[in-house]
Amino acid sequence: MDVATANIPVAISARHVHLTQQTVEQLFGAGHQLQQRLALGQPGQYAAEETVTLIGKAGQLQHVRIVGPPRSRNQVEISRSDEFVLGLDAPLRESGDLNGTPGLTIAGANGLVTIDSGVVCALRHVHMSTADAQVLGLKDQDRVAVEVDGAGRRAVFEDVVVRVAPDFRMELHLDTDEGNAAGVTPGMQATLLMAAPSGETP
Amino acid sequence: MDVATANIPVAISARHVHLTQQTVEQLFGAGHQLQQRLALGQPGQYAAEETVTLIGKAGQLQHVRIVGPPRSRNQVEISRSDEFVLGLDAPLRESGDLNGTPGLTIAGANGLVTIDSGVVCALRHVHMSTADAQVLGLKDQDRVAVEVDGAGRRAVFEDVVVRVAPDFRMELHLDTDEGNAAGVTPGMQATLLMAAPSGETP
Numbered sequence: 001m002d003v004a005t006a007n008i009p010v011a012i013s014a015r016h017v018h019l020t021q022q023t024v025e026q027l028f029g030a031g032h033q034l035q036q037r038l039a040l041g042q043p044g045q046y047a048a049e050e051t052v053t054l055i056g057k058a059g060q061l062q063h064v065r066i067v068g069p070p071r072s073r074n075q076v077e078i079s080r081s082d083e084f085v086l087g088l089d090a091p092l093r094e095s096g097d098l099n100g101t102p103g104l105t106i107a108g109a110n111g112l113v114t115i116d117s118g119v120v121c122a123l124r125h126v127h128m129s130t131a132d133a134q135v136l137g138l139k140d141q142d143r144v145a146v147e148v149d150g151a152g153r154r155a156v157f158e159d160v161v162v163r164v165a166p167d168f169r170m171e172l173h174l175d176t177d178e179g180n181a182a183g184v185t186p187g188m189q190a191t192l193l194m195a196a197p198s199g200e201t202p
Numbered sequence: 203m204d205v206a207t208a209n210i211p212v213a214i215s216a217r218h219v220h221l222t223q224q225t226v227e228q229l230f231g232a233g234h235q236l237q238q239r240l241a242l243g244q245p246g247q248y249a250a251e252e253t254v255t256l257i258g259k260a261g262q263l264q265h266v267r268i269v270g271p272p273r274s275r276n277q278v279e280i281s282r283s284d285e286f287v288l289g290l291d292a293p294l295r296e297s298g299d300l301n302g303t304p305g306l307t308i309a310g311a312n313g314l315v316t317i318d319s320g321v322v323c324a325l326r327h328v329h330m331s332t333a334d335a336q337v338l339g340l341k342d343q344d345r346v347a348v349e350v351d352g353a354g355r356r357a358v359f360e361d362v363v364v365r366v367a368p369d370f371r372m373e374l375h376l377d378t379d380e381g382n383a384a385g386v387t388p389g390m391q392a393t394l395l396m397a398a399p400s401g402e403t404p
Contacts (some may be wrong), residue, residue, distance in 0.1 A: 080382035081283040092385070123354065142230045152294045152325065154360035157383070180282035180385035181359070182296070 005180060006136060008172045010148065011041050012179035014057060015061060015078045017106065021070040023115075027052060027108025034068040041171045042127060044069065054078070055105040055112075058087025062128040076106070076119040079177045092159060093120040097112060124178055125161040127168040127190070136194065140164040146172055146190040150183020152190065156193065157182070208338060210328060210374045212350065213243050214381035215404045217263060217280045219254060219308065224274040225317075227252040229254060230309025233360070234400040236270040243373045244329060246271065256280070257307040260289025276302060278321040285323065295322040296363060326380055327363040328394070329370040340394065348374055348392040352385020359384070359394065 023033050028050060035049040043182075048066040048175050054076065062081060075098060083090055088102045105116040133139060142162040155197065157178060172190045174182070227234050230252060237251040250268040256278065263284060265322065277300060278292075285292055290304050305317040335341060344364040350357050359380065374392045376384070 013301060049398060079283070081281070126285070152361055155383075156358035156360070158356035159354055176311035176385075177379045178377035181357075181377075 006188045006194075007168055008146065008192055009041070010179075010184055010188045010190050013122060013173050013175055013186055014065065015054070015176070016047075016065045017054075017072075017077070018067055018071045019106075020066050020074055022064075023074050023106070023113050023147065024070055024108075026111050026113045027106065029110045033068065034066060036068065040067065041169055043167050044170070050108070053107040053146040054082075054086060055107060056086025056088050057197060059085045061085060070188070074106075074113075074115050074118045076104065077122045077175075078119065078120055078187065079175045088119060090119040090121045092123050092192045094125070095120075096121050102202045104186055109142075116195045120176055122173070124157055124159070124172070125163050126170070126173050127163050127165075129168050129172045130137070130164055130166045132170055133162065133164040136162075136192070138162050138194075145193040147193055148174075148190045149181035149186060150185065150188065153181065153183030154166075155182040157167050206282055208396075209391045210348065210372055210394055211243070211383075212297030212376060212386055212392050214373045215280075215324060215375050215377055216265045216267065216388055217256070217277065217284050217378070218249075219267045219279070220269055220273045220275075220277040221308075222274065222276055223342050225276050225315050226268075226272055227314050228315045229308065229313045231276075234314025238254075238270065238274065239246060241390075242269065243371055245369050245371070252310070255309040256284075256288060258290050261287045263287060269278050273316070276308075276315075276317050276320045276351070278306065278317075279324045279377075280321065281377045282323055283379055290321060292321040292323045294325050294327050296327070297322075302306060324375070324377055326359055326374070326376050327365050328372070328374045329365050329367075330372045331370050332366055332368050332370070335364065335366040338394070340364050341394075347395040348393055350376075350384035350386060350390070350392045352390065354389065355383065357384040 037049045038047040038048040048068045050066050051063045054061045101117045102119050103117050105114045144160050145158045223244040238252045240249040245300050248270050250270045252268050253265045256263045260325045304321050307316045317339050347360045
């Protein structure tokens with residue numbers, strides 16, 4: 001199989017939570033507004049100043065970043081390594097696909113909230129704009145493979161979900177297990193591996 | 203490139219330590235002998251009943267298994283995820299290649315030992331017998347690629363070191379980050395991806 005390639009910035013998603021405004025206020029006080037610490041790669045998304053502690057049956061994870069702005073549902077994204085620390089078994093899911101997922105207790109500076117569901121291990125995915133997707137011959141929910149050339153740990157990840165929206169910026173999102181397994185370091189780029197467009201004969 | 207394939211049992215190496223007999227006695231008492239809990243895949247190797255706690259600047263890891271029998275040097279094998287918990291930066295190394303590696307403190311039931319070096323993140327590797335290596339056209343220290351077909355997380359790991367000895371059993375050793383990143387479950391097999399032997403024209 002011949003492949004065409006495209007380079008993609010890699011972002012490692014450390015464990016983080018998305019919270020509703022109601023949950024933010026339960027954890028940090030009535031009327032509390034998340035404070036932006038750092039803008040993230042996707043437009044409008046930011047790492048908040050506020051962090052929480054995740055409390056599972058087997059252990060806790062402290063200083064877990066909140067990613068804002070607030071959403072319509074609470075969602076906790078952790079790695080498989082994190083699952084062992086907490087003592088729970090979260091399924092591999094796309095963002096927002098939360099039915100049947102486990103819950104846990106979240107602690108903030110001023111309160112505790114226990115959620116019944118919302119804990120996932122995020123499926124690796126690549127964000128791209130509608131325009132970029134068109135150039136690459138891809139559409140939302142396609143699956144692609146990417147090669148990551150980390151020092152001493154080169155790897156090809158298959159089963160990467162394509163997520164397309166008009167304002168998305170091209171970015172591969174891996175979790176910390178995936179980033180570690182491929183030796184990802186800051187600023188690294190991945191290579192999108194694709195079948196040659198039909199009709200092209202190299 | 204055409205490939206020939208071979209199936210290989212996958213073993214996930216959770217964090218563990220190899221200790222000298224002297225260190226075993228410092229941690230568990232004079233004259234203490236490691237007790238075998240479970241035989242491992244490679245002949246003579248076993249998970250001991252005894253566990254230790256690893257103590258780093260940033261945190262601790264408890265219930266870390268000792269792999270016996272005792273060796274001539276202390277060696278601590280952890281994942282990158284573990285490194286963040288402990289607060290140290292261990293290099294990617296082959297077993298036994300310990301020059302310039304960091305140390306930490308190890309706690310046993312009856313004592314503490316601080317080692318100056320010996321902490322590594324183990325390079326992924328595949329054990330095979332001399333006979334199997336000959337059949338596959340491989341030799342010790344070759345690098346190969348393996349495909350792991352974990353549910354929803356298929357991956358190809360390159361930079362896999364081939365380790366050959368007369369009594370080795372065919373087995374791919376990944377650390378927990380790598381196992382998690384590829385969705386490895388107990389009993390899974392990997393596929394060795396190899397260039398077709400020279401002279402073979404499929």
